Amino acid sequence: MTKYGDEIPVSTQLSIDSHADFLPENKLLLNAVGEGIYGFDLKGNAVFINPAAERMTGWKNEELLGRNIHNSHHHSHADGSHYPQQDCPIYNTLHDGIARETSQDVFWRKDGSSFPVHYTSTPVYKDGELIGVVAIFRDISIQKQTEDSLRQALEQVQALSEKLTNENHYLLAELADRTGDVGISGESQVIQQMIRQIKLVANTNSTVLIYGENGTGKELVARNLHRLSDRSNKPMVSVNCAAFSTSLLESELFGHEKGAFTGAFSRRKGRFELANNGTLFLDEVAELSMEAQSKLLRVIQEQEFERVGSSETIKVNIRLVAASHHDLLKRVELGLFRMDLYYRLNVFPIKVPALRERPDDIPQLIRHIVTELNRKLGKKIKGVSKQGLKNLMAYSWPGNVRELQNLLERFSILSHGPILHIPKITPQTTENPVKGEKTLAQVEAEHIKQTLQRLSWRISGPKGAAAVLGLPPSTLRSRMKKLNVIRGV
């Protein structure tokens, strides 16, 4: 839109022969159409008004003919502010002979009410000389109402979906609490030492950094830290830092104001605000860009931030728990992670041991996982055969507890009896429980892995595997997690 409305092609200019009364030949036709039509002379005075225009505006022909229509019922904008005639598209067509079109104005009825209009102002030429303008308009109240309700519905859906995502996570954790899923299985010294650390630090406000390989139970530890803290009746809000681009992550963490960027239809709270008085869990924290790291540092230091597109400072009270499967200190040495942020996060580090460091925990983990699986699959599996257990304990579990869960799930689905007979495991056999047959999940996992290997394990960006596979990076990451696709295995 230009200041005066969108200009439209010159070919739409009208050229007529009669002069003084410049539309008489078409009068019958113009009187019959549903659109309102005004004819203006060069002074901007009405010389023609059709019945549809009368019906829409309430102004009678005789009340407007020979008078300046802009002053009569186009004098103000929708918000009531004065609408200078020089800004009006019709006035400008009268002066430069260029056709225009707009849907941004309202016309005022005789009774003082207004309605949104779409109108074109078309110059009228006679013998190549501009003699007036024809304005054709229609009431677009219904169209605008539909647009408004669609926009409102979309905003509501977005707000609800955001709320549901948070509630869902919270409820799942609650449910997990009730079903005992947050219980950390393991009697090994390393796990018992870790549980002691959790209990010690849970009820403080100290920031905790959880580190360990993928699938070891870092999120489980975070949930327990929250559950055992005096913030447990407030939300624990999780953010997977690897799932968002830098710009999206910023609005995800800090929220945004309506119109802060394209697609920001409404004001939205960020995760920091949603986690107020509760716990914010930053998973995969090593994936934060340097820019995001600086912003995070400020929030940790000052517990305050601004929404994207706002200058208002928001204060929050949050307990921060971060997790990473990377060695963060190594990333600091490589210049990929800010040292000051590292020290801010590493206030109380908790290491979650890899499963191969604690094979003695495998029997207890199997009992725990089989109970969960029986509930999930409606089965009555009692356990694993003696030889099966030996085989499980002899394996190195690069995908840790998650890999054990996945393997037990596959064998439970395939098993017809109450005891799972699990053969000797190699990285291949974990994925291949039925000889010669590949499940859909296996084929998917292989394809994802091959693509990642080909692209040097780059996930996001135009040259990343997500783009090649046609998936959002967050979806690819969750598929990798689910299918236990791990680098270097």
Ligand SMILES: Nc1ncnc2c1ncn2[C@@H]1O[C@H](COP(=O)(O)OP(=O)(O)OP(=O)(O)O)[C@@H](O)[C@H]1O
């Ligand atoms: N000690 C444990 N006892 C019972 N279940 C466990 C234990 N450790 C992990 N799990 C289960 O293993 C699965 C993976 O754990 P979780 O998602 O917490 O791992 P993670 O380290 O956060 O993984 P990633 O780094 O890939 O995000 C979960 O279903 C979790 O409940």
